[in-house]
Amino acid sequence: MRPLGVRLLRLVAVLLAVTAASFAMISLLPGDMVTTVLGANATEDDRAAVRAELRLDDPLPVRYARWVGDAVTGDLGQSYRTRQPIAEALGERLGVTLQLVVLSQLIALALAVPMAIFGALRPGSWLDRAISAVQLGLIATPGYLVAIALIAVFAVQLGWFDTTGYVPLSESPFGNLKSLLLPALALGLEPVALYARVLRTDLINTFDQDFVWFARAKGNPTKRIVLRHALRPSSIGVVTLAGITLGRMIGGTVLVESIFALPGLGRFTIDAISNRDFMALQGAVVVLTVGFVIVNFAVDLLHGVIDPRIRSAAAR
């Protein structure tokens, strides 16, 4: 593994690249930002005032450099649309999305691991084929449909959950879980098949390793062999995949947070894009990028925990 300093430098480089790209992209969108703010028929004086306020006459690199200068001091600016400081808005929403994504990953892994184990123990059996069929169904079903179906069944018909809305953890831990479970399911079901298939393949390979045959020869029961010996070394692929899938999940929060009316970063980001609120979008991009890089850094660390050979290779 690379030293922490190198990783931090890479984080800074990634942040600069991603924020510069998003800054350029929102500036390149068709139409005029001032028109979005003031309407098509605003007076020239009003337009000039807004251009001056947003400093839109400066070249793009200058505007970006100014934004970076402010951002490193912790000033992410203010939304021209809501007039709320961006840092404050992000602070309000980060927790919601963080909880949603963590819960989604837990659900995905909790479903994928048993599926993978059962499939790997009897490859080609009726159970393996049945699990594969379920996985295909999960892959093929659009997230929007899953979300609506979950609401219709578990919230409207059965009344077990709230259809929409968010309960803060500080207000009620149980209420918080209840408000996030359906959205997390909607977000977490999609990668289940992916995780299960990767883990199943790795498990089948691990079952063929000498140390597993040795454990079997010693008379260990299957449960112990799987859980104590095979699962851990087989997990590197699925853990890596979970880290990478995080980016896709963050994209999924845009849809899920809108359907379940959750006040998270996904809804904030789509509002910012829709309204060309570039300061808000830049703030969201920074948070999401940092989050993505940190999670993948954590995944690298986990590799060492899962497989000591990686740790010792890094030490050498």
Next chain:
Amino acid sequence: MGRSHVRSTAGTSSPAPLSRRRLIGLAGLAALASIAACGGNDPNAATTTVAMAPGTTEAPVFTNPSTTVDPSLNPVSGGSLIVGLDAESPGYHPHVDPWGNGGHVVAKAIFDSLASYDAAGKVVPYLAESIEANADATVWTITLRDGIEFHNGEALDAEAVRLNFAAVQASPAYSSQLQLLASMTVVDPLTLELTMSAPWSTFPNSLTGDIGTQVGYMAAPAMLADPQGGRAPIGTGPFKFVEWVPDDHLTVERFDGYWQAPAWLDTVEFRPIPDSTSRKAAFDAGDIDVYYTADTSDITAYLEQQAAGDLTVTIGAPSEPDMVMLNTRKAPLDDVRVRRALAMSVDIDRLYDYLDATGVKQKLTGPYAASSFWFAESNYPEYDPAGAKALIDEYVAEKGTPVEIEFAGGQDPFITSYQELFQSMWAEIGVTANIVSRAQGENIAAVIAGEYQVILWGGVGGGDPDADYGDFHSGTGLNLAGFSTPEMDAALDEGRRLTDPEARKEQYAIVQQILGENVPYIWTGTNQFAVITPPTVLGMGGFLLPDGSAGQSITGGRFFLKDVWLLQ
């Protein structure tokens, strides 16, 4: 309090079944109508509660609300209500933030407007004691009621009103709404004199606090002075602001120092749920208590449930029509032949079949229904697909390129299917329409920026034509179709100057004739909103004016909660 609580008091507990038809239907015109962003209101509209015989599936019979509520029931204080909103607002500053239906529903709880509508649709003073003009309507005098305070204890006096109007004049987004206001003089603490740069006979219409008339809401001077004031609004309304978590909820509580009888409800929570399917599901599951929709098939289904006593449907009279707006600044829509051809090829009956709206919606040939005082005949095209095809063929032969347009609408599948109906009718005359499905906010931003060609829209017409001044005149920030002519500008200015209704009507007939000839809009029918509540929520149609007479409770998808109460 969720509806589960309401239900427990009513003795009913099972959630309403969610059929596939309803699941699909709820994604319908509610979203279509909710994309309406700017425009007027309907002073002729009256709110009605609908009464139907059990099992009846015919068109609803509109009756006075008082006939449907047991007169022996007296309102009682207490309880909470959760209102589902169709969209979140960027803030709650009446002179800065653009509001759709959701924003106005919140605003009507926190703010009061200087004027409002009585049950017959006439503009009447509300916060103001009187609003009077001199002979040629160039000087208006607003006299305020004594003793009204904002939630923070500041007085609603002439200076506070002046500060509000000054804030409007300083607002790039809303200054056009007071563009004729030349100067203001505080005569005494309760009297403000306004001098206009030209006669403005319908000035009180602009003070009603609605879409296109946000000027009328009065905010506290302390809020106006605070750059973050829109995040913690302070008004004189029946409820005062408690907290706002954007995209999650905004809570208000009863203002005990209210200048009229205090509201009945203890608290109201507004929850923005942008996805219409989720919003209706939230109501059906009892997570929200108030749901509003303009989806005709949805309304029909709820009327059946009302007949069984499961809920209450309160319908506002027709307001802003539904229509398709054509951006006349963009080719090929800058050619009147193409616009007329698009209108001539739309079979309204097929649209109504699809919407389950036959017998509910009225066909239109302009912004005002045939039943309106303001209606005038025009040369608006009739359904004639053969004639439409001839016009398109002529255009294509002349320009050498086929007609291809981008047709924007909401994201609901129901809306997309509705658009596909237009698409197929236009295809029959040789026009290719590419459907674009976008979120409400994106559509509004695109329209405001002029970056669209054809879009499902609303919020124009229906009421006093002067409310459409901004939509039709060349010199405002609200002419979103980009169509105007000097003759139409002159007629709109004259209509604004005159005070005699018949004389004004002549001017607006000119406007309708020019619109009918040039077709910047394809009118698809009147629009009706219904507010759906559990049977234990009463008074939704019972908004009262300061003198105790009935006011207009529901205008479009915007309604008052002042006189709503819970059956305990």
